[in-house]
Amino acid sequence: MMKVDDSKNKLSLAELLNTKGFVEHVSVDCVIFGFNKDELKVLLLKYHEVDRWSVPGGFVFKDESLDDAAARTLYERTHLENLFLQQFYTFGSVNRTDENNPHRQLLKSLNLTVDPDHWIYQRFISTAYFALIDFTISHTFPDTNNEVCAWFSVDDLPEMAFDHEKIVKKGLDFLRLNLDYNVVGSNLLPEKFTMKELQTLYETILGEKFRRNNFQRKVLSLNMLQRLEKLYTGSANKAPYLYKFLKK
CATH class of the missing domain: 3.90.79.10 (Nucleoside Triphosphate Pyrophosphohydrolase)
Known part of the structure; x- marks a missing residue:
């Protein structure tokens, strides 16, 4: 800093x-x-x-x-x-x-x-x-x-x-x-975020769309995320996991 x-x-x-x-x-x-x-x-x-x-x-x-x-x-x-x-x-x-x-x-x-x-x-x-x-x-x-x-x-x-x-x-x-x-050291996302939110950020910056499974596999292979609890909203959809960036 x-x-x-x-x-x-x-x-x-x-x-x-x-x-x-x-x-x-x-x-x-x-x-x-x-x-x-x-x-x-x-x-x-x-x-x-x-x-x-x-x-x-x-x-x-x-x-x-x-x-x-x-x-x-x-x-x-x-x-x-x-x-x-x-x-x-x-x-x-x-x-x-x-x-x-x-x-x-x-x-x-x-x-x-x-x-x-x-x-x-x-x-x-x-x-x-x-x-x-x-x-x-x-x-x-x-x-x-x-x-x-x-x-x-x-x-x-x-x-x-x-x-x-x-x-x-x-x-x-x-x-x-x-x-x-x-992106790891940035404040572009909240401290805890979903994989969908991270994918949206990548797609916006890079100007291209990704298949959900391919994106998740690629990001997880970078070993920059820690998986946390699930995000329960009360909807009928499957609750997504929350993630946070590992400290550099």
Whole structure:
């Protein structure tokens, strides 16, 4: 789990742009997935003055690691903390500066002026992280005057800033390739769940259907589940077993 370093001073955007404390041209971005009503969603943010959405992210101080920067910027922008953030890719194409860059629009709306060759307008190398969280904790997001947080279906993304649509899709690819490992440590399901609920989660993330017997056999062979008591609901149907993930 990555914890936030509260010793960092909260600076205004103007102060951030003029400080010498950042590693120029280096940033972090966080792709946060949540699961709700059989739908996989991703958390996005948007400044009110900008017409494009982005994943939570920010700059890196010279005296902090990339991991600490990811945890700090995520907390500052969403109040999410103590998450298991995992690096999954580094984005550094030569045209990142030119892809839907909203910085000029944002600075103009805030009446902020920087030199035309300021590093904020130049190419950034961004290390991307992802996490799986409980969708229901969205009420913890801060209520700010200039920024909004919202969930979007991974299949219906809004217009994105920079190359963040590519970042979300790359994060989804990584999740799908490593689903067996990552779902164990996630909060996408309650502590106790049925095999049907687990199958629905897999089918939603992977975008495909499985035969019930084949899925159960495959999942049980991974030795990641502990079978518990049966779930009795009073219906005439056969009561299913409850399961929980074994601790890593």
